[in-house]
Amino acid sequence: MSFFSEDRVSELKDLFFESATELLQALNEQGLELERRPQDAEVVRSVRRTVHTLKGDSAACGYTALSDLAHELEDALTPELAKARGKRVAEVVLSAADIFQDMLRAYRKNAEPSSGAGLLDEIRALVSKTEAPELVVLTPAKKAIETFEWSEYEKILLQDAGRRGLKVLQVSLAVDPNCNTRAIAWQMVKNTFQDLGTVLLMLPEDAASMEKVDNLFAAIASSFDETHIAKKCRIPMVICDVFVERFGAADAAQVAAPVVEEVVTTKANASLPVEEVASESEPEIGAASISAAPESTLRVDAEKIDAVLNLVGELIIGKSMLTQSISEFDKKFGRDPLHAKFADVLGFQARVLADLQKSVMKVRMVPVEQLFRRFGRIVRDVAKACGREVRLELAGQTTDLDKSILDTLAEPMAHLVRNAISHGIESPDERVAAGKERFGTIKLNAYHQGNNVVIEVSDDGRGIDREKVVKKAVERGIIQAGEAKNLTEGEALNLIFHSGLSTAEEITSVAGRGVGMDVVKTVLDRLKGSIAIETEVGQGSTFYLKVPLTLAIIKALMFRSAQKLYAVPLTSVVEIIRATEAEIHKVDQHEVLRLRNEVLTLVRLNRLAAQAEKTSKIFVIVVAIGDRKFGLLVDKLVGEEELVIKALDHHLVSTELVSGASILGDGTVVLILDVQAVVSKLGRARTQDIKSAGAMA
Amino acid sequence: MAKDLHLVGFRIGRETFGVPISLVHEIVRVPEITAVPEAPAFVEGVINLRGKIVSIVDLRKRFGEKEITQSKKNRILVVEVESKMVGLIVDSASEVLRMAADQVDNPPNVFEDGELNYVTGVGKLKDRLIILVELTKVLQKGELKRLGELGAMA
Numbered sequence: 001m002s003f004f005s006e007d008r009v010s011e012l013k014d015l016f017f018e019s020a021t022e023l024l025q026a027l028n029e030q031g032l033e034l035e036r037r038p039q040d041a042e043v044v045r046s047v048r049r050t051v052h053t054l055k056g057d058s059a060a061c062g063y064t065a066l067s068d069l070a071h072e073l074e075d076a077l078t079p080e081l082a083k084a085r086g087k088r089v090a091e092v093v094l095s096a097a098d099i100f101q102d103m104l105r106a107y108r109k110n111a112e113p114s115s116g117a118g119l120l121d122e123i124r125a126l127v128s129k130t131e132a133p134e135l136v137v138l139t140p141a142k143k144a145i146e147t148f149e150w151s152e153y154e155k156i157l158l159q160d161a162g163r164r165g166l167k168v169l170q171v172s173l174a175v176d177p178n179c180n181t182r183a184i185a186w187q188m189v190k191n192t193f194q195d196l197g198t199v200l201l202m203l204p205e206d207a208a209s210m211e212k213v214d215n216l217f218a219a220i221a222s223s224f225d226e227t228h229i230a231k232k233c234r235i236p237m238v239i240c241d242v243f244v245e246r247f248g249a250a251d252a253a254q255v256a257a258p259v260v261e262e263v264v265t266t267k268a269n270a271s272l273p274v275e276e277v278a279s280e281s282e283p284e285i286g287a288a289s290i291s292a293a294p295e296s297t298l299r300v301d302a303e304k305i306d307a308v309l310n311l312v313g314e315l316i317i318g319k320s321m322l323t324q325s326i327s328e329f330d331k332k333f334g335r336d337p338l339h340a341k342f343a344d345v346l347g348f349q350a351r352v353l354a355d356l357q358k359s360v361m362k363v364r365m366v367p368v369e370q371l372f373r374r375f376g377r378i379v380r381d382v383a384k385a386c387g388r389e390v391r392l393e394l395a396g397q398t399t400d401l402d403k404s405i406l407d408t409l410a411e412p413m414a415h416l417v418r419n420a421i422s423h424g425i426e427s428p429d430e431r432v433a434a435g436k437e438r439f440g441t442i443k444l445n446a447y448h449q450g451n452n453v454v455i456e457v458s459d460d461g462r463g464i465d466r467e468k469v470v471k472k473a474v475e476r477g478i479i480q481a482g483e484a485k486n487l488t489e490g491e492a493l494n495l496i497f498h499s500g501l502s503t504a505e506e507i508t509s510v511a512g513r514g515v516g517m518d519v520v521k522t523v524l525d526r527l528k529g530s531i532a533i534e535t536e537v538g539q540g541s542t543f544y545l546k547v548p549l550t551l552a553i554i555k556a557l558m559f560r561s562a563q564k565l566y567a568v569p570l571t572s573v574v575e576i577i578r579a580t581e582a583e584i585h586k587v588d589q590h591e592v593l594r595l596r597n598e599v600l601t602l603v604r605l606n607r608l609a610a611q612a613e614k615t616s617k618i619f620v621i622v623v624a625i626g627d628r629k630f631g632l633l634v635d636k637l638v639g640e641e642e643l644v645i646k647a648l649d650h651h652l653v654s655t656e657l658v659s660g661a662s663i664l665g666d667g668t669v670v671l672i673l674d675v676q677a678v679v680s681k682l683g684r685a686r687t688q689d690i691k692s693a694g695a696m697a
Numbered sequence: 698m699a700k701d702l703h704l705v706g707f708r709i710g711r712e713t714f715g716v717p718i719s720l721v722h723e724i725v726r727v728p729e730i731t732a733v734p735e736a737p738a739f740v741e742g743v744i745n746l747r748g749k750i751v752s753i754v755d756l757r758k759r760f761g762e763k764e765i766t767q768s769k770k771n772r773i774l775v776v777e778v779e780s781k782m783v784g785l786i787v788d789s790a791s792e793v794l795r796m797a798a799d800q801v802d803n804p805p806n807v808f809e810d811g812e813l814n815y816v817t818g819v820g821k822l823k824d825r826l827i828i829l830v831e832l833t834k835v836l837q838k839g840e841l842k843r844l845g846e847l848g849a850m851a
Contacts, residue, residue: 314748564732648733650752650781652836653743655735663745669731671743 016061018299020104023054027097028377034082035090035380041079045149047093048077052151054100066103069096069116075204075213076123078149085126092122094377148172148217148245154201158219158247161200166221168200168247173216173233176240185238189216192232197222219247302364302403309360313644313663315353320666322346364404365549368446368455369397371406371413378414379442382421389428390421391439396446401453405527405547409455412520416457416543417442419517424461424541434538436460452529452571453549458542464535466492473498493533497521525676528554528569528659554645556662557621558638558670561605565670566634567643567662572675574622574629576637581618593620593631600631603682605673623675630679645672657681700798702820706827707774707790710762714787715794715820715827722775722782724790727767744773744784751775753784759835778832785832796822801829 030047037043055070073096082089099119106113148170150158162168171193175185186204193199201219216239222229226244233242326342333339372394383390425431425440432438445456470487473479473495479487487495497517524531527547535541548554548571556567557576577595584602585592591602600622620631643662648654648671659674704715705724725746730753732742739758743750753773757765766788773784801818815834820827 310748317745317748646750648743648750648752650783652740652754652783653733653736653752655733657734661731661743661750663748663750667745668729669743669745669750671731671733 013061015299016057017104017108019057020054020100023050023057024097024101024104025373026050027054027100028094029373031090031093031097032376032380034093035087038082038086038090041082044077044079044082044089048074048149049151051077051096053153056153063103063107063113065113065116066100066107069103069119070100072120072123076127081126088126092119092126095119095122097377150201150219154219158200161219161221162247166198167223168219168221169226169229170245170247171216171218171220171229171233172243172245173218173239174241175214175216176238185235186216188235188238189218189233192235193218193220196220196224196229196232300363305360305363309357309364309644312353312357312360316357317663317667319346319349319353322349324666362400364402365400366403366406367397368399368401368406368453369394371401371410372397372444372446374410375414375417375442375444378417379421382418383440386422387427388421388425389439390425391441393441393443394445395443399446399448399453400549401446401547402549408523408527409545409547412523413444413455413457413545415516415520416545417444420457420459420461420541424459424463426462448549449546452546455545455547456542457545458540460540463537463539463541464493464496464533465537466535469493469495490532493535496533497531528571554643554672555640556643556672557640559619559621559634560636560638561634563635565638565668566605567641567670567672568621568623568632568675569672570640572623572625574624577620577622577631579618579620595622595629595631598629600629602631602633603679604633605678605682606633606635623679625676625679632675632678643670643672701795702798702801704794704796704820704827704829705774705790706792706794707772707787709757709760709788710764713825713827715829716774716776716832718793720776720778720832722777725773725775725784727771727773727786741786746775746782746784749782751782751784753786754836756785756787756835776832778836783832783836794820794822794827796820796827 027047027050030043030050034040034043034047051070051074055067055074058064058070059067073093077089077093096119099114099116103113103116158168158170173189175182186206190199190202193202198221199218200221201217203217204213220229224232226246230242230244233239233244323346326346329336329342330339375392375394379390379392382388420442421440425442426434426436428438431440441460443456443458445458447454466489470479470484470492474481474484478495478498497520521531524545524547529545529547532544532546533541534544548569555570557570557573558565558567560566579593583593585594587599591604593600593602600620602620619634619637621634623630623632641664643664645660645662648658648661656677657674658671659677660672662670662672664670702715703718705718705721706713706715708714728744730742730744733740736742739755741753741755743752745751755765756774768788770789771786772790773786774790775782775784777783800822801820804816804818815831816828817831818829820829
């Protein structure tokens with residue numbers, strides 16, 4: 001049985017990491033909101049709720065360092081504090097989000113997290129500074145706070161108790177500032193409560209945290225009336241003020257500021273102004289929808305979905321086996337009336353299978369919003385660090401994309417956005433001087449384009465100066481001076497993806513872009529996507545990231561070379577032409593072919609196989625790699641098909657030439673070639689090329 | 698009393714080899730194999746095993762067998778090595794062997810540092826000799842360098 005419980009714990013932790021990631025995302029967003037509207041008490045409360053949930057969840061998993069820190073932050077966050085300290089609070093919240101993130105990362109690796117002491121100091125500094133002026137204004141004997149800020153969970157708990165017919169009273173106690181034995185005070189209050197009825201909630205939750213707070217909140221179920229409770233709770237030298245209220249009554253007492261030392265409010269629900277009721281009932285609605293939401297959404301491990309997808313793949317193979325058997329049956333008993341029945345059943349099965357496959361594929365898709373959401377924070381931080389004023393615009397958030405692609409894109413996109421802000425967008429003064437708005441704009445957009453999704457990252461900054469890029473590339477020896485003249489616009493801009501150009505610091509400031517751009521390109525290549533740039537000096541630039549809808553299925557062109565079946569992604573195919581051996585010329589050790597007014601460099605694919613065959617009539621598949629075109633010589637074209645890609649990941653067979661394999665309807669395995677690797681690898685072996693070409697001619 | 702070893706016995710040439718039965722997923726006939734470019738000589742390629750792509754190693758080539766005859770008796774042992782499925786082509790495979798652990802002798806010294814260090818023991822079963830092999834080593838020996846290169850690339 002212990003085996004089971006261990007399993008449960010790791011499952012619980014997995015769930016925790018999932019939800020914690022989302023909580024931190026929410027915390028980031030709320031922090032940004034807080035920065036915009038520090039006066040809004042509702043925003044502060046939402047931050048508090050998030051922090052509270054994080055605290056509870058992490059405590060449940062035994063991550064005490066995190067939960068303690070969250071607790072500290074939750075305690076510090078009050079609307080009053082936000083009002084008094086403004087943006088400073090938002091900054092602490094955002095840096096807290098970062099520290100929580102680091103701690104989570106550590107926990108995930110089963111490592112000991114950082115103590116977060118820096119954050120603790122920040123929080124304390126925040127609180128103490130607000131309280132200092134307050135002490136001057138207020139009388140030494142503090143008043144009990146008359147508003148109750150229960151978390152969603154606590155509210156539900158209290159409502160639940162109320163529904164069970166209990167009379168729920170919320171009590172707020174102000175601890176006497178002269179009381180030095182806070183922990184004992186806590187225990188005394190608790191004992192008093194227990195005499196009066198059942199303690200439902202008590203904040204702080206333990207005696208140890210009493211040291212840091214001046215107010216005690218509790219909810220008790222009691223049959224005594226409010227006055228009696230207030231009297232009982234007034235413990236001399238410990239509690240200087242008491243406020244008791246029936247749960248559910250709004251904090252209308254704030255309006256009628258009490259002059260008497262002892263304040264006991266006994267307002268019933270009915271006497272409340274209508275507006276108050278409305279505002280109070282809002283969080284309740286929120287609570288109800290929260291409890292309903294989990295029923296319609298499931299968290300599923302991506303591996304489990306992949307397993308289902310694999311099974312669907314096997315079903316499809318099973319179907320084609322069945323089709324084959326039936327066609328054999330037909331040959332034997334062609335006139336059998338069963339024939340029509342079989343055909344019907346097969347047709348039905350095929351339709352359902354196709355639907356099934358589509359549905360499973362859909363499960364893997366998530367809206368790009370998940371990715372875009374992270375950029376609010378990135379833009380803010382980078383803009384702040386670079387002294388820019390930047391606005392983020394999002395469009396097309398509902399576009400669906402495969403989850404794994406989405407996750408892989410996060411890093412390169414962050415890179416592009418960072419570059420756009422630090423190098424693209426000018427400082428506010430420069431912008432005004434150039435007749436632009438003070439605020440620079442970063443725009444993220446996503447849309448479908450055939451079987452691809454295009455994600456645009458654009459800015460309205462200074463753009464990329466093509467001439468400077470080319471000049472630097474020549475200086476760096478990446479291209480020859482002679483070559484530079486022949487570069488097309490696209491080729492020149494693509495130079496920024498060259499690692500030699502991008503790694504040097506001073507070039508980036510001149511050319512505008514470039515730190516680690518080669519990494520961006522590499523990631524997109526790996527995703528079988530592409531990247532294009534559009535830029536105008538002074539107007540800004542746009543990066544177009546084009547990625548396939550899903551990694552699991554691609555449209556591919558299948559062909560045979562030396563009897564072997566291969567496929568290449570259709571996205572890289574430009575056109576297909578027919579040629580004869582006689583039309584192939586040799587230029588500078590390369591085999592080339594004239595295609596209209598272009599010269600194609602050819603790559604012989606049959607060199608992949610051990611023995612090459614002679615065929616006089618050949619097909620040339622024209623593929624584009626970046627701006628350049630190459631011709632792949634193949635023996636026979638087979639056709640176009642949607643292929644479910646499976647990884648060829650065993651170390652014995654993995655090769656950069658093959659990006660994956662797929663299984664066709666009849667069970668045949670087809671290898672999907674990585675066009676770029678094939679061209680660079682087979683195009684390189686020039687000497688062999690001549691020999692084999694010579695033998696062929 | 699020593700534990701019994703459960704082995705799947707297979708033949709390559711004239712010898713019988715054994716691998717622990719727990720590692721063997723299944724034994725299938727040799728289907729059509731798709732060759733993979735740039736693979737080492739003893740790697741035949743990949744097959745479709747009910748929707749899964751499985752790499753195929755010709756164990757006979759790997760063991761340096763001189764004469765390789767393709768026959769209907771040839772089988773593929775689908776085994777799990779380092780949590781990946783690999784298919785091994787053998788001359789024939791059909792028996793499950795059970796022998797006491799104390800019937801297994803250490804391999805002769807000559808094997809230890811030579812090419813044959815994947816032999817973990819020689820078992821005696823009545824009058825037969827069963828060569829026990831360690832699959833992880835079989836599939837890695839000579840591959841280490843290649844693996845290193847792959848690691849550097851990634």
